[in-house]
Amino acid sequence: MLEPNEYFEPLGASEKRDDYIPIASKSFARDVWERFCTNKRALAGLILLAVIVAVAMIGPLVSPYPYDGMDVSIANQGPSSAHWLGTDQMGRDELTRVLYGARISLTIGFVSTAINLLIGVLYGGISGYIGGKLDMVMMRIVDVIFSIPAMIYIILIMLIFGSNVYSVMIGICINGWVNTARLVRGQIVALKEREFAVAAFTLGASRMKILFKHLMINTLGPIIVNATLMVPQAIFNEAFLSFIGIGISAPQASLGTLAQDAKMLLSRYPMQMVYPVTVICLVIFALNFIGEGLEEALNPKGAR
Amino acid sequence: MSEPVLRVEHLQKIFPVKGGLFEKKKVVHAVNDISFSIGAGETLGIVGESGCGKSTLGRTILKIVEPDGGKIIFKGEDITSLSRAKMHPYRKQMQMIFQDPYASLNPRFTVGEMIAEPMENYGMYDKHERMERVQALMETVGLKPDHIRRYPHEFSGGQRQRIGIARTLALDPEFIVCDEPFSALDVSIQAQIINLLEKIQDEKKISYIVVAHDLNAVRHISHNIGVMYLGHLVEIGPADKIYSTPAHPYTQALISSIPKADPNAQGMMNRIILQGEIPSPINAPRGCPFSTRCKHCTEKCREAMPALREVDSRQVACTLYE
Numbered sequence: 001m002l003e004p005n006e007y008f009e010p011l012g013a014s015e016k017r018d019d020y021i022p023i024a025s026k027s028f029a030r031d032v033w034e035r036f037c038t039n040k041r042a043l044a045g046l047i048l049l050a051v052i053v054a055v056a057m058i059g060p061l062v063s064p065y066p067y068d069g070m071d072v073s074i075a076n077q078g079p080s081s082a083h084w085l086g087t088d089q090m091g092r093d094e095l096t097r098v099l100y101g102a103r104i105s106l107t108i109g110f111v112s113t114a115i116n117l118l119i120g121v122l123y124g125g126i127s128g129y130i131g132g133k134l135d136m137v138m139m140r141i142v143d144v145i146f147s148i149p150a151m152i153y154i155i156l157i158m159l160i161f162g163s164n165v166y167s168v169m170i171g172i173c174i175n176g177w178v179n180t181a182r183l184v185r186g187q188i189v190a191l192k193e194r195e196f197a198v199a200a201f202t203l204g205a206s207r208m209k210i211l212f213k214h215l216m217i218n219t220l221g222p223i224i225v226n227a228t229l230m231v232p233q234a235i236f237n238e239a240f241l242s243f244i245g246i247g248i249s250a251p252q253a254s255l256g257t258l259a260q261d262a263k264m265l266l267s268r269y270p271m272q273m274v275y276p277v278t279v280i281c282l283v284i285f286a287l288n289f290i291g292e293g294l295e296e297a298l299n300p301k302g303a304r
Numbered sequence: 305m306s307e308p309v310l311r312v313e314h315l316q317k318i319f320p321v322k323g324g325l326f327e328k329k330k331v332v333h334a335v336n337d338i339s340f341s342i343g344a345g346e347t348l349g350i351v352g353e354s355g356c357g358k359s360t361l362g363r364t365i366l367k368i369v370e371p372d373g374g375k376i377i378f379k380g381e382d383i384t385s386l387s388r389a390k391m392h393p394y395r396k397q398m399q400m401i402f403q404d405p406y407a408s409l410n411p412r413f414t415v416g417e418m419i420a421e422p423m424e425n426y427g428m429y430d431k432h433e434r435m436e437r438v439q440a441l442m443e444t445v446g447l448k449p450d451h452i453r454r455y456p457h458e459f460s461g462g463q464r465q466r467i468g469i470a471r472t473l474a475l476d477p478e479f480i481v482c483d484e485p486f487s488a489l490d491v492s493i494q495a496q497i498i499n500l501l502e503k504i505q506d507e508k509k510i511s512y513i514v515v516a517h518d519l520n521a522v523r524h525i526s527h528n529i530g531v532m533y534l535g536h537l538v539e540i541g542p543a544d545k546i547y548s549t550p551a552h553p554y555t556q557a558l559i560s561s562i563p564k565a566d567p568n569a570q571g572m573m574n575r576i577i578l579q580g581e582i583p584s585p586i587n588a589p590r591g592c593p594f595s596t597r598c599k600h601c602t603e604k605c606r607e608a609m610p611a612l613r614e615v616d617s618r619q620v621a622c623t624l625y626e
Contacts, residue, residue, distance in 0.1 A: 028412060028455070194407055196408050198408075199400070199410075201368065202400045203395075203399070203422040205425050209425070217412040
């Protein structure tokens with residue numbers, strides 16, 4: 001121990017207080033949010049998505065036209081003050097249809113992603129954490145599910161349950177969780193050998209607590225990023241299914257069915273195709289930007 | 305003598321080694337037939353070179369890895385084959401301080417959450433009391449209680465090790481395995497941590513096993529010292545005895561390797577330099593593991609591992625003393 005000598009004098013109580021520089025402690029979520037906000041593209045994506053979601057929710061409610069109100073006498077009109085984006089071949093208001101379609105597409109995108117995440121995280125987490133033979137069996141099941149093309153499941157489901165929103169969701173989820181499960185398993189396998197997991201064990205944490213509290217919290221980053229990329233994928237899958245005619249059936253509409261309806265008249269009324277496709281593009285861009293921004297915000301490499 | 309806090313009898317830990325398809329299955333005897341006991345408030349230092357099994361010994365005693373043979377007796381209870389659930393109450397009393405304060409703290413937990421967590425696991429105190437205790441513990445280990453909401457990455461290595469110690473103390477353990485608690489820290493911080501561990505021991509009568517390869521640090525903190533070589537305990541006894549008059553040829557070499565402040569001092573001239581490499585633990589030599597590098601080696605050494613026997617108030621496993 002060093003003895004204080006004449007070159008030094010002890011600080012008084014008041015000086016000690018002056019010397020203290022308070023640093024606001026940031027919670028993890030807040031930290032991420034602040035880094036996310038510095039990324040302009042990601043922020044723009046978030047605002048764009050918020051606007052699309054808000055308009056898609058409110059639009060059909062305030063629109064003077066029902067989404068399925070047909071009036072063949074005004075079919076295939078161009079934009080006018082009564083119908084801002086014109087009408088389709090059945091005389092339905094195009095703007096109302098696009099907004100209604102966006103609502104269904106977004107619902108499918110978010111709900112199926114939520115289901116995929118729930119199943120994938122639980123499955124992958126348990127498989128990776130318990131390991132051994134169970135892991136082996138669980139992962140081979142995943143391989144089998146993954147090796148059968150999604151289209152086969154989807155067509156079978158459509159045959160049994162008919163063409164509606166729920167069949168599309170089941171179809172997307174039936175092997176959509178596989179990627180999440182693999183991702184989470186890989187993360188958990190790596191994390192469970194880390195010393196902090198051993199420390200949690202010696203400090204008396206239960207298996208469930210180690211897995212869900214200590215390990216999962218460290219996989220949040222990749223999982224969230226994965227999720228933001230799964231939403232546009234689900235929307236795109238639904239659009240594709242509807243486009244080839246096995247998705248949502250009329251008079252309901254999704255962005256995919258709108259594009260499909262417009263396909264027949266593409267050479268004469270190309271604008272009917274442009275509207276739903278533009279919305280699909282905007283949603284996918286917005287979510288990709290958000291995903292990118294979150295990835296950066298959650299993995300601050302070199303950030304302290 | 306009263307019942308020791310911990311008694312280990314013929315403890316063994318074997319790891320399988322992955323071989324090729326047609327190779328014979330091989331094993332590593334990481335901990336080989338080790339026996340010792342520790343009394344209340346005592347510190348046993350375990351020294352030896354890297355890979356000799358000292359960390360594995362600590363982990364086996366706490367049943368982080370399951371032992372393959374022998375007995376672990378904690379306060380008179382045989383805990384060797386207890387299940388995870390039955391082990392739970394014992395785990396509270398047997399704790400560990402980890403080597404790497406960077407890896408052993410969960411990066412997503414605040415200091416407060418980290419120190420409160422073991423108490424939550426054992427349902428100790430209510431929420432309010434826990435927070436008070438967290439603050440008290442932070443003061444005990446020399447952290448500012450107002451840092452309670454910070455994350456580990458906001459602390460230095462020494463501070464993180466203090467967080468690790470506070471978290472361990474939260475359970476009021478009676479026995480702590482310190483797995484190289486100093487090796488990731490710089491020398492000045494090492495001294496602080498050693499003093500902290502000693503202070504805590506004085507106050508709470510905790511028994512330690514300190515696993516380390518820093519001989520000076522271990523000497524400072526330990527009452528007894530065990531020397532390990534390739535999974536075997538070759539010498540064990542009071543720290544002063546081991547350092548002043550090492551008996552086993554390996555211990556002699558180890559002690560002579562400690563740098564001296566005075567280059568002209570006696571010890572400097574008698575530096576024993578070991579020839580050869582430490583053998584791979586997969587093909588450990590028959591008989592005494594040290595026989596391949598020992599200058600006193602005889603035929604007898606290569607036949608069988610000598611048993612520990614009392615020599616000059618410590619125990620040595622060497623044919624020289626038979």
